[in-house]
Amino acid sequence: MSDPLYPDDKQPPDREREHDEAVDNDEQPLLTHLVELRKRILRALLAIGIAFIPLMLFANVVYEWVAAPLMAHLPPGVTMIATEVASPFLTPFKLAAYGALILGMPLVLHQIWAFVAPGLYLREKKFAVPLLVSSIVLFYLGMAFAYFVVFPLAFGFFAATIPDGVTWMTDINSYLSFVIKIIIAFGIVFEIPIATMLIVLAGLSTPKKIARKRPYIVVGCFFIGMLLTPPDVISQVLLAIPAWILFELGILLSKMVFKPDEEAS
Template sequence: MSQTPDPKDLAQAPLIEHLIELRSRLMRAVLAILVIFLGLYAFSNDIYTFVAQPLMALLPEGSQMIATEVASPFLAPFKLTLVVAVFAAIPYVLHQAWAFVAPGLYDNEKALAIPLLASSVLLFYAGAAFAYYVVFPLLFQFFTQTGPEGVTVMTDINAYLNFVLKLFFAFGVAFEIPIATFLLIASGATTVESLSKKRPYIFLGCFVIGMLLTPPDVISQSLLAVPMYLLYEVGLLFGRLARQRRATSAAEAEPNAKSSDSTGDDRS
């Protein structure tokens, strides 16, 4: 005599399968980071030298970076190489996340999610590159030239690393503003008109965020706040374009719907 399956067991089976797949995706992402890290570790000192170049190029003659802790010469390049490995693996990590959630999405959601994921990765990299090539030279030139006379600039390598990683992350996240603005408009949480009216508050908020995320000087705050506001305007622009596209599609679909209704009435 066959037994009827327990509904609880049937409900738990898909959950267990999802958890197993999630574990598999996470392990692949961690493995990718580990492989990249092992490949880059031999060049860890070179990577640190590259990241430190904006400051090293501006140090006064006879000055150099120093290590004030015993393990800093090893830990600072090690930590930087690990962070670089994570940054480099972001596209693959997001691909694993996408492969996990994609089966549960509709076709229109998939068509929107793929460009958003790709553009968010590119914008994050663009923010980090902007910090390295634009912000760092201006910022370090200001810091190295404003010190009191007789004070020799000799920055600790670990303190420098923490400082630049904070700025890399701040600028990378700040460059995601167009994506966040577009998603707010596309989801219906707000409208283009509403966000346009809040421009003065957004402008002020950008400088407040710049003050919180950057060192206490006007240059670094402005170099973060101004791009943030410009990227906010870019998000509004794409929001307008998306709204116009939806309106055009709806206008084109309406005559087709009417013609199909009239055809059905004629056949009846």
Template sequence: MTDNSVPLITHLIELRSRLLRAVVAILVIFLCLVYFANDLYHWIAEPLVAQLPEGSNMIATNVAAPFFTPFKLTIVVAMALAMPVVLHQAWGFIAPGLYRHERRLAIPLLVMSVLLFYGGIAFAFYVVFPLAFSFFTSVAPDDVVIATDISSYLDFVLKILFAFGLAFEIPIAVILLCVSGVTSPASLRKKRPYVIVAAFVIGMLLTPPDVISQTLLALPMWLLFELGVLMSSLYSRQRDDQNEEESDVKS
């Protein structure tokens, strides 16, 4: 075994250790929640159930669906709640390889990314779902009985929640692009009309085919883009001031 292979093996051992800690965190949260699996599904189904006509209920078209669907939801919830632990382990692995100024920027970005992801999920659940499901149930023909399958509903909800959580990460993406030098706040401001059009196109592709859901995703994406540009501008200005101070000290 050569000397050059020792650091690599050490990094791999540390990576395995941190991955195991992240998996253990997810498993512990899952075991704490699995007893409440049916309650979790009832909670996530509430936005649709509240809009169903009187006497209508959700159904299970698969024999094993009443067991596996809440079980699947519990796993997803456990992964979402364990995200801070997972990101902490990821940060502990990559932090030693970063410069001091990179660490100062990375920590706020990690915290903000978690909060924005949770914020996107909360926005979709408490704002988008009630409006979207109210629209869907109101346009159903009179001779159609609305009885949604629990597995189909969960797949639909998880896709929308993930789409909104990911869309709310736009400020992080904008900041990283500006910090890495790929673009600049001034260049992004010039491209604002294209960004607005792209936000509505993405909203059309990621949401159900109704104007309400599309707009409720497109508008936050645009506002979050503006937030990312603003924060990038502040960071660039602060970095320029620091560079000027360092130049003055050297001179």
């Protein structure tokens, strides 16, 4: 409110100074957060870039390792093919990009954590670090399960069902898209225990209430398996069953960290 003794454009110097300081104090926290966010984003991109360079240099070797589960079930003398002109270059490039994102994920999550941690309460920090580390480990376990368990079983099933007179020749780009989709799907599904604990810790539900919805969750696991995997029974079942087991694990862990008196209240 202006002083009646002074026009609006001629306020006392001390009042003008107080107004300018208030504006500066409002702008400084925003600028500080933006600078911090920029620094964290650049570090995350740097981590991904550092992981991308060696993966791109050895992309063909990495692709051979990725293709090994399928190659083990191809008939003798049969190889994968490239149906597009640029596929021999673009496919390894895409593999290196996906691989860099996957390998750089812990550092990216660390930068996210470093940005949001100052605004968290002590109790939130107490649970955040174990949950963050566990989510990374579970995501990698999901990818490993897909590569070492799901792929051999699924490709063995596909090879056993090939009709007579049909040669199984897979395009390298189509195969990579298939593999990435399955690996990411299993990585996400293995986060179910973390999601369950977050729901409980956020006060949205309790372990008992979640357990009562078990029949719906089981049906949902098979429905998610149908959506996230190719239209074959093997992949769907191999995704749905671990999802169910991980759901039960999430309930068990939630009961361990959830106090009975809190649930009763």
